[in-house]
Amino acid sequence: MCRRRCPSAKTSSYSNGEGFIIETMPQTPIFSSMLGSSCSGQVQPDMGERCVDPVYQDGNIVSGSLEALIERLVPTMDYYPDRTYIFTFLLSSRVFIHPHELLAKVGQICIKQKQQLEAGTEAEKAKLKSFAAKIIQLLKEWTETFPYDFQDEKSMKELKEIAHRITQCDEENGTVKKIISQMTQNLLMALSARSQYQEIKEKFRQPAMDKGTILKTKPQSTQKDILSVCCDPLILAQQLTHIELERVSNIYPEDLMQIVSHMDSLDNHKCRGDVTKTYNLEAYDNWFNCLSMLVATEICRVVKKKQRTRMVEFFIDVARECFNIGNFNSMMAIISGMNLSPVARLKKTWSKVKTAKFDVLEHHMDPSSNFCNYRTALQGAAQRSQTANSNREKIVIPVFNLFIKDIYFLHKIHTNRLPNGQINFKKFWEISRQIHDFLTWKQVECPFEKDKKIQSYLLTAPIYSEEALFIASFESEGPENHMEKDSWKTLRTTLLNRA
Numbered sequence: 001m002c003r004r005r006c007p008s009a010k011t012s013s014y015s016n017g018e019g020f021i022i023e024t025m026p027q028t029p030i031f032s033s034m035l036g037s038s039c040s041g042q043v044q045p046d047m048g049e050r051c052v053d054p055v056y057q058d059g060n061i062v063s064g065s066l067e068a069l070i071e072r073l074v075p076t077m078d079y080y081p082d083r084t085y086i087f088t089f090l091l092s093s094r095v096f097i098h099p100h101e102l103l104a105k106v107g108q109i110c111i112k113q114k115q116q117l118e119a120g121t122e123a124e125k126a127k128l129k130s131f132a133a134k135i136i137q138l139l140k141e142w143t144e145t146f147p148y149d150f151q152d153e154k155s156m157k158e159l160k161e162i163a164h165r166i167t168q169c170d171e172e173n174g175t176v177k178k179i180i181s182q183m184t185q186n187l188l189m190a191l192s193a194r195s196q197y198q199e200i201k202e203k204f205r206q207p208a209m210d211k212g213t214i215l216k217t218k219p220q221s222t223q224k225d226i227l228s229v230c231c232d233p234l235i236l237a238q239q240l241t242h243i244e245l246e247r248v249s250n251i252y253p254e255d256l257m258q259i260v261s262h263m264d265s266l267d268n269h270k271c272r273g274d275v276t277k278t279y280n281l282e283a284y285d286n287w288f289n290c291l292s293m294l295v296a297t298e299i300c301r302v303v304k305k306k307q308r309t310r311m312v313e314f315f316i317d318v319a320r321e322c323f324n325i326g327n328f329n330s331m332m333a334i335i336s337g338m339n340l341s342p343v344a345r346l347k348k349t350w351s352k353v354k355t356a357k358f359d360v361l362e363h364h365m366d367p368s369s370n371f372c373n374y375r376t377a378l379q380g381a382a383q384r385s386q387t388a389n390s391n392r393e394k395i396v397i398p399v400f401n402l403f404i405k406d407i408y409f410l411h412k413i414h415t416n417r418l419p420n421g422q423i424n425f426k427k428f429w430e431i432s433r434q435i436h437d438f439l440t441w442k443q444v445e446c447p448f449e450k451d452k453k454i455q456s457y458l459l460t461a462p463i464y465s466e467e468a469l470f471i472a473s474f475e476s477e478g479p480e481n482h483m484e485k486d487s488w489k490t491l492r493t494t495l496l497n498r499a
Contacts (some may be wrong), residue, residue, distance in 0.1 A: 053422065061085070062426040063418055066096055069425065075134035077117060077127040090149075091253055091435065092428035095260050095416060099149035102139035102362055110135055111165055117255065120198045132166045139163070140183050145192040148254050159184075168352050194252075225311070226298050229457045233314060237321035238448035239455050240291070240330040244397045246440040247284045255280045257437050259404060260411045284400055288333045290463060295337030297464040299346075300472040309352040312338065316358045324366065326381040326395040328374065335365055342469035345484070346477050371402060382437065391447040403438065407431055467491065 054064025054072065061072065073081055073089050093102055117124050117131060139162065143150060150156055163180045232235045254408055258281070295315055302308040315334050322331040337343065338358070344350075366373050381396045388394045414427040464472065479485040 006340055046455065054425070055422070056211065059427075060429070062429075063422040063424055066093075069093075069423060070102065070105050071109065072401075073138070074106055074113075075131070075138055077124070077131045077134075078115060080134050080137070083141070086138070087145060087436065088425075088428055088432040090142060090146055091257055091432050092260075092425075094149075094254065094257060095428075096423065099146075100152060100154035103155055103162070106138075107158055107162040107165070110162055115163060123298055126214075126269045135162070135166050136176065136179055136183070139180075143183055143187040144190075146252075146254055147187055148194065148252060150187055151191055225302070226457065226461070227311065227314060230451075230454045231314070231318035234382055235451065236318050236454065237325055237330070239451055239458065240318070240322060241325055241327045241395065241397065242446050242448060242450055243287070243455060243458060244327055244329055244443065245395075245442070245446045247287050248397065249443065251280050251284060251438075253435050253439060256404075256407065256438070257431075259407050260431070281404065285404075288329060288336075288400060291330060291333040291338035291458075292340065293463045293469075294458070294461060295334050296340045296343050297462070298350075299343050300464065300469050300476065301337070305349055305476070305478070308346070308349045312349060312353050314342075316353075319361050320357055322362065323377070325392075326385070327397045328378060328381075328399050329397045331361065332365055332399045335361055340469065342466075342473035345473060345480075347480070348477050350393065371399075374399065374402070382441075385441065385444075391445050392440075394444045395446075396441040396444075398438070398441070407434060410434075467494075471495075 053068045054061045056062065061069070064072070067087055070093075073086065073110060075081065097105075102476075117128050139159065143159075150159060158342070163184070167177045167180060226236070230239070269301070299311050300350065302311050315338060319331045319334040320335065322328070364373050364377055365371070378396070378398055385394045385396050410427065410431050415424055416427070418424050470487065474484070474488045474491070479488045
């Protein structure tokens with residue numbers, strides 16, 4: 001097996017803050033121009049001896065055996081993998097191998113290299129300290145980026161075993177041991193924080209339909225509504241953005257990779273990932289559904305047409321402010337809520353609405369050409385975020401279900417392995433690039449002042465079931481055709497039977 005660094009790469013070095021100098025691959029911009037051509041590239045000529053595993057194209061690995069890709073992950077005394085490769089491989093490796101098994105293989109390679117250095121010349125023995133620093137750096141990047149890989153005892157055991165071997169390279173002053181101790185402490189804190197979130201996850205997993213009460217009569221006009229809590233569309237959009245960023249902060253790269261692992265387990269009837277980890281994705285998706293149903297509830301429960309018209313126009317303005325902020329997920333949820341049948345059928349109400357703004361919003365969310373208009377707007381927001389000087393301009397919250405579908409289709413369109421059995425690493429470059437963009441956006445700190453009263457209403461206000469929405473809608477504006485009359489008759493019969 002050939003062990004090579006990327007063609008024409010030059011090493012650089014930096015200090016890790018503890019007196020260790022780590023030679024590294026060039027830290028190029030993440031995912032820059034990796035995907036320009038097909039997956040059939042060959043090793044670059046300046047590599048010298050030709051090597052078919054892994055296969056390079058334009059300086060990047062596009063395919064290889066799992067063993068070769070693992071070997072590319074582990075540093076040597078004169079090589080450290082590029083951070084883009086580390087992220088992409090660690091993210092995608094879980095599709096093919098469990099994290100604790102990968103750690104074991106990494107440990108075996110480390111032990112072998114350590115033994116070779118110890119048995120070598122005095123100059124090679126002198127490099128043991130530098131080699132140890134590189135292994136520590138790899139473990140730090142792994143534990144910080146994917147802490148959940150170390151949640152089970154097997155992974156922690158493998159981590160401790162590697163750490164024990166590495167500390168032997170620096171027994172004189174104990175610096176390595178100190179760094180590893182701090183790394184382990186940080187890992188345990190990260191796992192503890194995530195565990196605390198899991199304890200309250202169940203309340204986020206409740207479907208929107210279960211959150212509201214199926215009403216038998218329409219509420220009184222004196223009942224509290226969103227306008228009595230917040231009548232400023234901009235402020236409400238800002239509070240929605242707060243909630244979005246809080247939800248997004250609990251989504252991790254390995255959660256997103258479960259989409260791939262989950263589909264493989266279904267396709268092959270083999271567990272390649274812990275499918276129960278998708279609860280973070282489910283929780284965020286449920287938030288979208290709850291917001292859509294809340295919008296529909298707020299509109300349908302209003303008794304008077306004039307007030308109902310005002311409510312519709314208010315949510316249109318909120319959606320527009322969300323778009324201006326870069327909060328596309330809330331914007332789509334609001335539009336979805338207003339397009340639900342119980343709201344859309346209120347023709348007398350909509351006839352009084354100034355729909356020009358709503359038409360613009362729907363144009364942005366037009367599903368034709370694979371949501372081309374939305375993707376253009378998202379790209380513009382992403383470019384603004386890259387050059388922004390303030391957090392206000394850095395906000396990018398994509399439509400989450402479209403983001404998930406993009407990853408899903410990337411996975412389904414491209415095979416995990418090529419006909420020769422090698423891993424189609426080019427596919428995982430693209431998936432990890434999209435996930436990396438999402439991780440960058442989720443790290444933005446919300447710049448808006450938090451209003452607990454408004455957020456409490458958004459998160460706890462009763463939400464009607466679909467049945468209750470139709471009842472309220474028909475009571476506001478009676479059925480207009482035979483189909484609606486039949487539906488209304490069925491609903492009333494159901495209510496009488498329950499009485």
